[in-house]
Amino acid sequence: MSARFRRGLLLSFFPLLCGTPAQAQVAMPQVALPEVAVSAASPIQRDSAPQSPDAPQGTLPIVTDQFATVTVVPNEEIRRSGAATLGDLLFAKPGITGSSFAPGASSRPVIRGLDVNRVRIQENGIGANGASDLGEDHFVPVDPLTTDRVDVIRGPATLRFGSQAIGGVVEASNNRIPTALPPRGIGAEFRAGLGSADKGTDGAVLLDAGAGNFALHADAFGRNADDYRIPGGGQLNSATRNNGQSLGGSYIFNDGFLGLAVTQNNALYRIPGSDGETNQTRIDARQTKLLSKGEWRAPNSAIDAVRFWGGVTDYKHNEIGLADVTDLSSAGVRQTFTNKEQEGRVEVQLVPFDLRFAALTTAIGVQGGHQELNAPSPDGIGLWDRNANNRMAGYIFNEFRFSEATKAQIGGRIEQVDLSGIGRSFDAVGTLTTAPASLSYTPKSVSLGLIRNLPLDFVGSLTAQYVERAPKPAELFSGGVHDATVTFDKGNTQLGIEAARSLEAGLRRAQGPFRFEATAYYTRFKRFIYRRLTGNACDEAGNCTAPAELNEAIYSQADATFRGGEFQSQWDLAPLGHGMFGIENQFDVVRATFSDGSNVPRIPPLRLGGGVYWRDANWLARVRLIHAFAQNNIAAVGETTTAGYDDLRAELSYNWKAVKPRVDQLSDVTVGISGSNLLNRDIRNSVSYSKDQVLMPGASVRLFASVRY
Numbered sequence: 029m030s031a032r033f034r035r036g037l038l039l040s041f042f043p044l045l046c047g048t049p050a051q052a053q054v055a056m057p058q059v060a061l062p063e064v065a066v067s068a069a070s071p072i073q074r075d076s077a078p079q080s081p082d083a084p085q086g087t088l089p090i091v092t093d094q095f096a097t098v099t100v101v102p103n104e105e106i107r108r109s110g111a112a113t114l115g116d117l118l119f120a121k122p123g124i125t126g127s128s129f130a131p132g133a134s135s136r137p138v139i140r141g142l143d144v145n146r147v148r149i150q151e152n153g154i155g156a157n158g159a160s161d162l163g164e165d166h167f168v169p170v171d172p173l174t175t176d177r178v179d180v181i182r183g184p185a186t187l188r189f190g191s192q193a194i195g196g197v198v199e200a201s202n203n204r205i206p207t208a209l210p211p212r213g214i215g216a217e218f219r220a221g222l223g224s225a226d227k228g229t230d231g232a233v234l235l236d237a238g239a240g241n242f243a244l245h246a247d248a249f250g251r252n253a254d255d256y257r258i259p260g261g262g263q264l265n266s267a268t269r270n271n272g273q274s275l276g277g278s279y280i281f282n283d284g285f286l287g288l289a290v291t292q293n294n295a296l297y298r299i300p301g302s303d304g305e306t307n308q309t310r311i312d313a314r315q316t317k318l319l320s321k322g323e324w325r326a327p328n329s330a331i332d333a334v335r336f337w338g339g340v341t342d343y344k345h346n347e348i349g350l351a352d353v354t355d356l357s358s359a360g361v362r363q364t365f366t367n368k369e370q371e372g373r374v375e376v377q378l379v380p381f382d383l384r385f386a387a388l389t390t391a392i393g394v395q396g397g398h399q400e401l402n403a404p405s406p407d408g409i410g411l412w413d414r415n416a417n418n419r420m421a422g423y424i425f426n427e428f429r430f431s432e433a434t435k436a437q438i439g440g441r442i443e444q445v446d447l448s449g450i451g452r453s454f455d456a457v458g459t460l461t462t463a464p465a466s467l468s469y470t471p472k473s474v475s476l477g478l479i480r481n482l483p484l485d486f487v488g489s490l491t492a493q494y495v496e497r498a499p500k501p502a503e504l505f506s507g508g509v510h511d512a513t514v515t516f517d518k519g520n521t522q523l524g525i526e527a528a529r530s531l532e533a534g535l536r537r538a539q540g541p542f543r544f545e546a547t548a549y550y551t552r553f554k555r556f557i558y559r560r561l562t563g564n565a566c567d568e569a570g571n572c573t574a575p576a577e578l579n580e581a582i583y584s585q586a587d588a589t590f591r592g593g594e595f596q597s598q599w600d601l602a603p604l605g606h607g608m609f610g611i612e613n614q615f616d617v618v619r620a621t622f623s624d625g626s627n628v629p630r631i632p633p634l635r636l637g638g639g640v641y642w643r644d645a646n647w648l649a650r651v652r653l654i655h656a657f658a659q660n661n662i663a664a665v666g667e668t669t670t671a672g673y674d675d676l677r678a679e680l681s682y683n684w685k686a687v688k689p690r691v692d693q694l695s696d697v698t699v700g701i702s703g704s705n706l707l708n709r710d711i712r713n714s715v716s717y718s719k720d721q722v723l724m725p726g727a728s729v730r731l732f733a734s735v736r737y
Contacts, residue, residue, distance in 0.1 A: 084644065085643060087598070088596065088598040090536055090543050093487075094489075095491050096182045097123075097547045098179055098181055100180075101118070101177065101178040107734050109172070109702070110702065110732055113171075113172070116135050117178065118178070120637070120677075122594035123140050123594040124140075125715060128713045128724060129164040130266065134164065134168065138632065140196075140590065141592075142194065142196075142590070145161060145503070146195035146497070147197075148189055149197075150189065150200070152202065152204065152337070153321060154319055154338070154339035155189075155339065156168060156170050157399075158293075158341075158367065161500070163510065164512045165299050165347075165512035167270075167295045167311070169293040170293075171272065173231075174202055174232055176201055177200075178200050179199045179201070182532070184425075187423055190395065191443060191471045192497060203236060204274045205278055210238045210243065212689070212690075212691045213237070213691065214236065215237075215695075215737055216736070217233070218232070218233055218734065219231060219234075219733075223253070225728030227254045228251065230249070235247065241280050242279060242280070243287075244277045247273065248271075248272070248273040250269075256728075257725065263300050263725075264300065264305045265309070265310075267297070269296045270296075270297070272293040274289055274291040276290070283327065287321055288320045290316070290317070290318050293313075294315075296312050298310045299311065306350075307349035307353060308349055308359065309347065310349070312346045313345035313346075314344055316341070318339065320338045320339070321338070322335070329379065331376060332379045334374070335377070344365070346361045347364070348360065351407070362511075363403065364403065364404050364405070365403050366400075366403075371396070372397070373393060373395040373396075375391055375393035376393070386436075388429075390426050392423070393424075394423075396419065401416075402415075405508070408508065408509070411502075411508040412507060412519070413452075414449070415450070415501045416447070416449070417446075417447050417500075418447075419446070420443065421442065421443035423440065434480045434481070435480075436478050439477075442470065445468070445471065446468050450505060453507070454518060456572055457571050465504070465505070467504065469499070469525055471496035471498050475492070475494075476492045477490070485539040487538075488535050490531075491531070492532075493528070493530045495527070495528045497525065497527075497557075499525075499526070499557060502519070503520070503583045504521050505521070512717060513717045514717070515559070516568075516572070518580070519583050520582065523585060526585070527555065528551050529554075530552075541610075544596065545596060547595075548592075548593040552588075553588040553589070558585075558588075559582075561581050562581070564579075565578060566578045587622065590620045595613070596612070596615075598611075599611050608644070609640070609641070609642045611639070612639055613637065614635070614636075616634070619631075619661070627661045627664075632714060633657050633658065633670065633672065634656075635655065635657070646683055646684060647680075647681070647683075648681050650680075652678075653676050653677075654677070655674050658670060674707055676706040683697070684696070692737075696734070696736035698735075699732070702732070703729045705727050708726045
């Protein structure tokens with residue numbers, strides 16, 4: 029990162045230190061984004077509101093009415109990004125990165141250094157429920173092509189969805205279950221894109237129709253990409269193909285709606301890296317999901333609304349590769365993962381009650397779920413035997429509105445988690461001993477929050493949480509080869525409940541020419557569960573006494589501390605032509621250590637970024653550079669340092685919206701071009717298990733378009 033760039037960043041942060049100038053008057057809509065209503069983050073749950081129609085493309089969405097930071101990715105940004113996974117979509121957001129194991133197919137969001145078992149991914153309020161939290165090479169069955177908005181929720185609101193969301197909740201919203209009739213009775217949207225790095229093509233068709241009390245939705249999408257280019261060549265065995273479709277409908281009535289949708293997701297993608305290339309490893313995945321949700325706004329003196337969400341998922345994938353690398357005809361299934369899961373949640377919102385000193389709004393909910401996992405293998409014992417996970421929970425949120433400027437929240441959750449499976453243990457030479465295990469846990473969690481409007485449109489917040497998490501099946505029952513991490517995983521049925529105590533402070537501003545959010549947090553884990561590398565090498569039978577290719581990894585517990593902060597801003601500097609010229613900045617850092625001072629493995633590096641933009645009512649032009657510093661704070665065993673990098677990104681797009689279109693007329697057209705890693709630098713992701721063998725894509729340019737009737 030050059031000295032000139034550093035000076036530019038300091039200058040762009042200057043308004044935060046010295047105040048903001050008076051807003052320039054231009055002939056364009058107001059650029060500040062009003063407070064965003066986020067369903068999952070509010071005790072008064074409602075469907076996510078779209079970005080304000082008065083906010084031009086590229087406006088930074090700042091949420092100021094929530095108790096903790098909420099990152100919002102609106103529809104227009106999703107369309108411009110062209111990301112194939114949620115991890116890719118969120119990769120450059122402050123405090124968030126992606127696992128990027130197999131680009132284009134399997135990249136889960138990593139939030140503040142926490143992933144898999146501590147980050148919940150869901151679609152329309154129901155868990156994604158695939159197998160992405162069971163292996164870093166498994167795909168996330170939620171595709172941005174059919175997603176209209178993504179919210180990343182942190183803090184107390186995550187207790188609504190379970191203790192497995194300590195790190196945060198990634199909520200993807202779409203119209204697969206309609207909540208209202210289409211404004212014109214019928215609508216259609218077409219989305220498409222072309223990428224240069226992987227010769228990728230993607231497209232989606234979305235249809236909506238409604239009449240009387242019924243609304244219908246149908247969509248289909250697909251993407252196809254070859255091996256992608258990296259600086260100096262290509263990343264072999266990285267091609268991918270995804271497709272899916274959905275059909276849903278709702279009955280709409282005066283006091284609410286009741287809806288149902290069935291969705292199919294399919295993926296066939298290859299796994300890069302030396303082992304994947306040699307064995308031509310690929311994953312063939314399929315998920316069928318039935319979703320339902322509804323709302324009844326009860327005309328009752330005590331109950332304001334009743335809402336429910338439900339889902340049934342059937343997931344399976346086969347990991348395919350060569351049994352003999354010298355014989356191409358030996359390709360076959362080496363491992364299978366299955367997940368059959370059911371989940372439901374019912375929530376009752378009470379009518380606000382006057383306490384004299386405050387107005388009290390209460391939401392009470394119950395949530396239940398059942399999961400059956402299996403991982404058989406024709407080559408051996410597989411990663412684990414069939415196991416079951418049953419959970420039931422109740423939660424309550426109480427929000428106290430002391431005035432229009434001050435609110436407080438008290439929330440709590442208690443769960444009962446029952447797990448049954450086969451525990452596995454190995455001696456030094458790989459002798460396997462199995463024993464049935466039935467385990468029960470009762471995690472209990474509580475949260476406190478305070479939010480206050482301050483002068484100059486500032487909003488301050490402070491939250492505190494105590495969250496307990498029960499171990500997941502993979503942490504308890506694993507006992508076999510885990511190809512994605514090149515480890516021989518050994519679960520531990522003696523694991524206890526993990527507990528996290530956290531404190532977060534935030535300051536945000538959504539109005540005026542200078543919009544920003546700043547957050548600092550501190551979390552202490554008691555009995556933090558992690559995959560501990562011992563330094564021993566094992567063969568595929570679990571013999572760890574002779575030289576072998578697999579690293580021994582034992583699920584263990586140790587106290588740990590996570591602390592860090594995030595910042596992002598936009599500043600409309602001055603009118604230029606018919607639009608506005610401005611600068612934007614971002615910063616994030618997380619530091620994670622165990623109680624003995626050693627480093628928690630695979631933590632994102634400190635990142636600093638900034639850029640310039642110009643926009644008017646139709647056009648958006650943007651250039652920004654994100655610099656990731658080298659990550660030298662690594663685990664003592666099994667992890668290497670990661671070099672820093674510069675990621676230069678640029679985009680140019682045009683958006684046209686009709687004022688009052690007829691049914692037979694276009695209502696919205698967006699076309700544009702975007703580029704990433706335009707300096708064509710070697711980019712390695714420090715949180716990826718395959719970073720030493722797999723580079724992220726080199727310089728890439730993408731053309732995109734969406735047309736809506």
